[in-house]
Amino acid sequence: MNRVRLVTRREIVTQARSKAFMIGTGVMVLVAFAATALPGLLSRGDEDGDDATKIAAVGDLADQLGGLEGFEVVAADSRAEAERAVRDGSVEAAVAVGGQGGAAGGLEVIAEDEAPASLVAALTLVPKVTLLDPPKVNELVRQVAPAVLAVVFFMVVMMYGQVAAQNTVVEKQTRVIEILLATVPARVLLAGKILSNAVLALATVAALLLAGGLGLAVGGGLKSLTDPGSGLARALGGVPLGELGGSLAWFMIFFMVAFVLFSSLMVGSAATVSRLEEVSSVLTPTMILAMVPYMIIMTPLGRSQTVLGWLSYIPFSSPIAMPVRLILGDTAWWEALASLIILVVTTGLAIALAGKLYENSILRTGARVKFADALKSAG
Amino acid sequence: MLEVSDLSRSFGSVKALDQVSFTVKPGRLTGxxxxxxxxxTTAMRIIMGVLSADSGTISYQGRPVTRRVDSTFGYMPEERGLYPKMGIQEQLVFFAELHGLSKAQATAGAARLLERLGLSQRAKDPVEKLSLGNQQRAQIAAALVHNPTVLILDEPFSGLDPLAVDTVMEVLKDFAASGAPILFSSHQLDVVERITDDLVIIAGGQIKATGATAALQAQHAGSRYRLRLAPGADASWATAWRGLTEVSVTPGGAGSGGAASDTVVTFGATPDAAADVLRQALTFGPVEGFERDIPSLAQVFKEVIA
Structure with a gap:
């Protein structure tokens, strides 16, 4: 166990020293921060300027509109005076009663080239809506959640799987592998490699979440997320955040198991080649296993309940599909558990397979070792 | 003592090792x-547990060496390799710890070896920045850093300049003196001749000869003798002496720079006839040397595998 720890530590330290890796991760974290902070910062800039829209009201209206939230009302004696105020820019718009051709008692908004939408909205009557069977989750969440989960999962698995695969080939190419194998069993090396990458991946996801959270806080998005009247909260369609958190916790569990599944397959495949140039071609089968479910979930096909249902039990797609179903709220906890068990069993098989590929190929340099040969030969 | 018994291993239809048996005695450098x-290389890889044998056993001090029960062996593979971007010292410490040493032991061991091999100045440099000779030294350090119980070195001298060969030889001799069995392979038979105590000769996967190097040389010495006389001595009588075969006389003389070389007579003879020659030579004048002609290791090797 101690030796697994040594191998794991060496891999992490080496990775942390790689400039390309640190820059790549840094950029990802910055993007996560920017993507969450900027919209908040920018829109707040707007709000500050528009804090109270200055409008003119003709005659008695000034009193009636005086209490209108978000507007500063200036009284105007006549429609002509109000128009003048609009033209010289001292107010953004004016409100008058009636007007030519208007309905009796109706209001008229006078503006220069565009009426402030907020004013029109404030003066418009909106009927009360009652839904007898409201959807549990708002349509926006329905579309965004699968995409976000799929992208995070796919990016992290691909990035770290490839790193692990490359490090495997580097050890083979530089021949340091022979000393390593003379010192520790192959499975210790394999375990260290997968573990170190899982740690790095988890750290990256944590950094991304932290950056995203920080971005929300800085941009004021966090306030809007918790403020029931805000746009974001409305977009979430009243999903209790706690429930979303529960689904995200499921996602993290699925993610970690699936990460081990994919990285073992990638390291095992990588062990069969001897040159870095060959890594991408040997990873193709695993890549397809990861990519196909990703594509399906990203396309309209992924919105079909039936398709999503199937995908949530297939081990290569369940890490995305099952958490998505949980977020959408049409899944029982035991379904998630069943899917997780299938995933864990598959991962166990994948580790055994990777171990065999690794042990039987890692010392064979030169031409790529065929998967079939690697699986049947010993030593 | 490291014992290799009846080791066999085939790759497809090629029999790489066929009932290979030999021993490596403690404190002895075995070539x-x-x-x-x-x-x-196949035999060494099997000893190290990097490769498995089809049949046969390896035992150390009477106990079978199963696959990686014993990670106390030190190994320098034929195909060299260290982590190219990792500092030498850091790398040595990593390998030592992987062999089960504590951090403190590992650090001290690495520093001592680097000093010994003249790499202290480069301790922090990544391996890829070193010259080939220094990379080779680092590789030897990696085999020695955990104070191995047994040392297996595949071609440790290839790629070293003569000075580095001497350094490495000293390190190996010291290490042997500590009582560990050392097995090393080499193509450089002149180097092997200078340092080996014992020899294992293999050809076509089969052991052709084993034993103390000196004994093997004596065994192949045959009946040739070498007589050295003073530089100006007349040795023409030897060519006419009865009972000698293949007599050759190399007249000595004043060499360049004032150093004089001896007159050398080599011949084949029975021990009795050789003794007569020596007595005869003494009647003519001083004898600088008389010995049975010991074949070089290269000659022994050629004879053994012929």
Whole structure:
């Protein structure tokens, strides 16, 4: 166990020293921060300027509109005076009663080239809506959640799987592998490699979440997320955040198991080649296993309940599909558990397979070792 | 003592090792010689547990060495390799710890070895920045850093300049003096001749000869003798002496720079006839040297594998 720890530590330290890796991760974290902070910062800039829209009201209206939230009302004696105020820019718009051709008692908004939408909205009557069977989750969440989960999962698995695969080939190419194998069993090396990458991946996801959270806080998005009247909260369609958190916790569990599944397959495949140039071609089968479910979930096909249902039990797609179903709220906890068990069993098989590929190929340099040969030969 | 018994291993239809048996005695430098493809590397890999044998056993001090029960062996593989971007010292410490040493022991061991091999100045440099000779030294350090109980070195001298060969030889001799069995392969038979105590000769996957180097040389010495006389001595009488075969006389003389070389007579004879020659030579004048002609290791090797 101690030796697994040594191998794991060496891999992490080496990775942390790689400039390309640190820059790549840094950029990802910055993007996560920017993507969450900027919209908040920018829109707040707007709000500050528009804090109270200055409008003119003709005659008695000034009193009636005086209490209108978000507007500063200036009284105007006549429609002509109000128009003048609009033209010289001292107010953004004016409100008058009636007007030519208007309905009796109706209001008229006078503006220069565009009426402030907020004013029109404030003066418009909106009927009360009652839904007898409201959807549990708002349509926006329905579309965004699968995409976000799929992208995070796919990016992290691909990035770290490839790193692990490359490090495997580097050890083979530089021949340091022979000393390593003379010192520790192959499975210790394999375990260290997968573990170190899982740690790095988890750290990256944590950094991304932290950056995203920080971005929300800085941009004021966090306030809007918790403020029931805000746009974001409305977009979430009243999903209790706690429930979303529960689904995200499921996602993290699925993610970690699936990460081990994919990285073992990638390291095992990588062990069969001897040159870095060959890594991408040997990873193709695993890549397809990861990519196909990703594509399906990203396309309209992924919105079909039936398709999503199937995908949530297939081990290569369940890490995305099952958490998505949980977020959408049409899944029982035991379904998630069943899917997780299938995933864990598959991962166990994948580790055994990777171990065999690794042990039987890692010392064979030169031409790529065929998967079939690697699986049947010993030593 | 490291004992290799009846080791066999085939790759497809090629029999790389065929019932290979030999021993490596503690405190002795054992040279493992053979042509390319004779099976040296395969045997060493099997001893290290990097490769498995089809049959046969390896035991150390009477206990079988199962696959990686004993990670106390030190190994320098034929195909060199260290982590190219990792500092040498850091790398040595990593390998030592992987062999089960504590951090403190590992650090001290690495520093001592680097000093010994003249790499202290480069301790922090990544391996890829070193010259080939220094990379080789680092590789030897990696085999020695955990104070191995047994040392297996595949071609440790290839790629070293003569000075580095001497340094490495000293390190190995010191290490042998500590009582560990050392097995090393080499193509450089002149180097092997200078330092080996014992020899294992392999050809075509089969052991052709084993034993103390000196004994093997004596065994192949045959009946040739070498007589050295003073530089100006007349040795023409020897060519006419009865009972000698293949007599050759190399007249000595004043060499360049004032150093004079001896007159040397070599001949084949029975021990009795050789003794007569020596007595005769003494009647003519002083004898600088008289010895049975010991064949070089290269000659022994050629005879053994012929």
């Amino acid at each position: 493992f010689v053979g042509s390319n493809g004779a099976g040296k």
